[in-house]
Amino acid sequence: MGVNLHSPQRRLIELRIEHADLDAMIDRVGEQAGVVQTNDELALRRLKKRRLALRDEIAHLERELTPDEPA
Secondary structure, eight states: OOOOTTOHHHHHHHHHHHHHHHHHHHHHHHHTGGGOOHHHHHHHHHHHHHHHHHHHHHHHHHHHHSOOOOO
């Protein structure tokens, strides 16, 4: 009994983990708000943009994996 390493369910788990990691990073940077420099602001915007893209991808995969309800 093998595990499908390329299954949509596994991809969903990986995306959720990456999203949680980004949340933690963004929180840490936010705690240092008084020390944030221009380069840090750009990095923070990129992190937030990536987090948003991950959220969209997660939502898309969840819709694919959720069976349609019969009418």
